Amino acid sequence: MSESVYCPNCNSLQESGAMFCPQCGTNLSATTEQPAPVADQNNSAANPSQGKAIASLVLGIVAVICIFLGYGALLGIVLAIVGIVLGTSAKKEAPSSMATAGVVLSIIALALCIISFLACVACVGLLFSVESLYY
Numbered sequence: 001m002s003e004s005v006y007c008p009n010c011n012s013l014q015e016s017g018a019m020f021c022p023q024c025g026t027n028l029s030a031t032t033e034q035p036a037p038v039a040d041q042n043n044s045a046a047n048p049s050q051g052k053a054i055a056s057l058v059l060g061i062v063a064v065i066c067i068f069l070g071y072g073a074l075l076g077i078v079l080a081i082v083g084i085v086l087g088t089s090a091k092k093e094a095p096s097s098m099a100t101a102g103v104v105l106s107i108i109a110l111a112l113c114i115i116s117f118l119a120c121v122a123c124v125g126l127l128f129s130v131e132s133l134y135y
């Protein structure tokens with residue numbers, strides 16, 4: 001007694017050894033052998049760190065813009081620090097050029113924001129001291 005299988009397409013009874021259904025030509029061996037989802041695991045592991053790398057890059061860019069906002073540079077400092085933390089974390093999980101760019105950009109933005117903020121504070125401080133001389 002030989003084992004039999006049903007064709008998934010036309011539902012006719014076939015011998016298990018048959019590669020193709022003689023009725024409709026459906027590949028019977030392909031329906032039993034399912035390809036293992038290997039690529040899925042790599043993607044799900046890379047995605048969170050890639051998201052962090054992108055966030056780090058975006059935070060770095062926004063922080064650079066904040067340099068020109070005077071006291072907004074304070075916000076830029078906070079964003080740049082978050083960008084550095086996210087970028088370094090992304091680099092540890094999955095080293096990528098995007099994560100590196102995010103860290104570097106955030107560090108540059110942080111330095112420029114601190115300079116800009118201090119310059120602004122000094123400027124306003126100078127203004128107040130000048131005003132206090134007159135009054």
Ligand SMILES: [Zn+2]
Nearest residue numbers: 007010021024
């Ligand atoms: Zn068939």
